[in-house]
Amino acid sequence: METVDYLGTARKRLPILIGVPVLAALVATLVVLLSPQKYAVTTYVAAPALIGGVAAQQFAGQQAANQFVAAFSAAATSPKVIDQVAADTGVNADDLRDGVEVKQVGASSQLTLTFTGPDKDKVAPVATALTGRALTFLFASQVDVATQQVAAADADVTAATKKIGDWEKTNKVAQPDKLYSATLAEQADLRRQQLEMSAAGNSKAADAAKDAIADDQKRLDELGPKLPGYQALIAQRDASTNALSDAQKGLQAARAQMGAADPKSVSSTGAVAADSKADTLLKTVPPVAGAGLLIAVLLVVLLEIVRRPSSPFDGPVNGSRRDRETAAV
Known part of the structure; x- marks a missing residue:
């Protein structure tokens, strides 16, 4: 055409x-x-202490701000958070999911959560609940994981200590490594005394020192074969103790992050406005x-x-x- x-x-x-x-x-x-009139409210979230800093923090590095905003957005619309907020506020889960919107403020770690709904009296509580639940979802889980790690490391230390106690009870000797070292030092001192007594012509004292040296050697001969097994148990306990110390530091860091993510401190909700x-x-x-x-x-x-x-x-x-x-x- x-x-x-x-x-x-x-x-x-x-x-x-x-x-x-x-x-x-x-x-x-x-x-x-x-359509029914809808109302909107915006909650502003500013938590700079949660971003960057030490490498142990959950959000660190050049993309920390973007990662935090993306993680918060995903948490705010996750089934678990939506169900929790629905139970807290009585708002239908589908309405919650459809009405929430998260935006990053420029390129910063700050963000806004806006909720739009038909019930004017509930939009503000919903926005507040979504913010709090999302922050808890992100950081409380880190505390839970760190607590589990501390509990597991503490159990390892307890088990290693019990093995050492059982070994000492079975072999009827306590701290054989220290006893072995003390016996070696005593034996060296007795050899010095034996030489001094012999040089001074005191044969009786020299013979007594010789007998004492022989007794120490018997003790050393008994302890020597047992030391490797005991030292292995000691090494296991030391490793468990170090792991426990690291886990406790991780728990402290997780709790610090959780404290920095307190919704009452890092968020503020604006006034409700008609859409x-x-x-x-x-x-x-x-x-x-x-x-x-x-x-x-x-x-x-x-x-x-x-x-x-x-x-x-x-x-x-x-x-x-x-x-x-x-x-x-």
Whole structure:
């Protein structure tokens, strides 16, 4: 078809091309205007202490701010948090999920949580509950994990200490490593005394020192084979003790983060405002009208295809007027 054909078709189908978009826009306008009034409230979250700092923190590095905002947004709409807030406020879970919106403030770690709903008295409590539950969801779990690690490390230390006690009870000797070292030192001192007594001609004292040296050597011979097993138990207890110390430090850091994420300290909720229907119309009507125009164009094309069946002289359905006139001649 030539341009004149398209224009002719458009003029002929003008009611459809205008009517469908206008009807779609009118329907969208009526839906917005007749829908119940909604109210919105925004909670501002500013928790710089949670971002960056030591590497042990949950959100550290160059992308810490973006990661925090993304994690908070995911937490605020997670099934667990939604269910908790629904139980706290009595608002339907689907309404909570549809009404919450989280936005980052610029490129900072600060963010806003906006909740929109039909009940004016509940939007503020919902926003506050969502913020608190999301922060708790993010950081309380770290405290729980750290607490479990401390408990596990403490159990390892207790078990290692018990093994040492059982070993000492079985072998009837306490702290054999220290006893072995003390015996070696005593033996060295007795050898020095033996040499001094022999040099002084005191054979009796020298013989007594010799006997004492022999007794110490027997003790050393008894303890020597047992030391490796005992020292292995000591090493295990030391490793467990170090692990416990690290776990306790991790728990302290997690608790510090949890304290820094206290909703009462890092968040503030603004005033409740009626959601502007004019803004909603501006956001809704143009896209709906555009979709209606597209549908109208497709409908006109379909009608033209149906109205003009092909014939041996017409050629393609979309042949030009000149081609049809030539064929008729």
